[in-house]
Amino acid sequence: MFQSTAYSRAKTRRELLAHYALGALAVGVTFPVILIVAYLLHEAWPLLSWDFLFANPTGGMRHGGIWPALLGTMYLVTFSLFVAAPIGVMAAIYLNEYATDNWFTRVVNLAVVNLAGVPSIVHALFGLGAFVLFAGLGRSILAASLTLGIMTLPVIVASTKEALSAVPLSFREACLNVGATRWQTIRGVVLPNSVSGILTGVILEISRAAGETAPVMFTGAVFYKMIEEGQLFGYNIMDQCMTLSMHLFTITTQVTEAPHALPFATAIVLLGTVLAFNATAIVLRVYLRTRKKW
């Protein structure tokens, strides 16, 4: 009954090959990540300390810490989150739940897809023209956050739409069948079951914005700006600020005789910041998954 035939042996061989070849590649992709982190940590080790995190740079940015840059990056990321997340999520809800398939929807969808592909330097120029100059915000945290927000918006729309369309159509139909409005359907069934995906997409995209240099360079980031001792918030929203990405760029290309470990330590902090945002996403996802319903 269970005799092995030539075909069944070949089938088993192919199955094993596929299993282990794909598995090896999956393990392989983690190597670059591990190598990068290990290398950075190794090079940055002498400098890493709490003081490094929470002190102003000194000696023409050759010594001291990176607190202003870290704070600046956190401000930019947080404010751009406030700009991009509500608009992006609500636009995506409209596009996925309300919009019928007509030329207007197609144009909007096309615009979203194309905007997501626009290089960040182009967004930077747009931000410079629209927010810094035209709106008169000047080079400031506000202008830079808006620019980052505009840049992340299309990707947030796309990821939110993805999360929404993962909710089975039959759920929506069941709700509409009993006389619920679209909004009641969205509130009652669609959003509760897509919120983990939506939040994950939003946070991942925002954390990507933390590493961007070009958009903030044109619109609000500066080489050097110290934070006074004892100031609660550090920056004013109309101030220019330092950012980690910009700081890294500066100390590697503009500052001579910086200690070897300094750029690596800065990179580690940048990486840590991004990972911290991602970790938030993972925690949220796990928490909301436990309430996932089907």
Place this chain on the structure above:
Amino acid sequence: MIALKPATNLEIAVDNLHVSYAGKPALKGISFDVKRHEIFGIIGPAQSGKTTLLRCLNRTIELVPGTKVVGDVIVGGENVKRVKDVCDLRRRVGMVAPLPVGLPISIYDNVAFAPRAAGLRNKADLDVLVERCLTQAALFDEVKDRMHMLGTKLSGGQQQRLTIARALSHEPDILCLDEFSIAIDPVTTMRIEEVLKELRREMTIILVTNLVQQARRLADRTMFLWNGSIVEMGDSTLMFSEKAREQRTRDYVNGIFG
């Protein structure tokens, strides 16, 4: 949920209804009436347009992109095309889809969803309503101790009865059942059939079924749909006897239809 009752005893009047999906015709000009408090059976093979027809009654046909509907559907004296509050129409026309859908909310919330959507907030009223609907759908005894379990965690047959309970929860005037017994065992099917006989005192029932015997047991009148057209329509006693006018009807009822 107040609806204008017409003077006649016609609950539904369909006149020369054509429906096509992306140019492919699904219903080819059908006309029929359903009387109030009647159980109206619709039989026919797959792709004959039964589900399409039901979807025209509560205008969920609009949710399918690329559909074209021509002709009139009058529900409760009002042309559905001109109904302004489509939610109200859908509350009046209860719909049980062939595939069971437990919503990913608690069993209680599944049944309370429609009344809440219609504005009922009183907890005591909701409790009574939920229990009554679950009982009518022959599900209450099985779930009464776990009302806060997710509707999606129920078995297929239980979800189907949950779907029925949800359709009853908004107290429709017309109840459309689209092959409700697909996922339910014969014993439970019989229990629900008994409930339907009770319910007809309160509402008009349209019963789409693949089980010819079920239509014979329940329906006062039966319509045989085939390929988007009505083959024959008449009293069930006639339709399911040798006196059916059309050879195709007799063949289908006797399971010879190819």
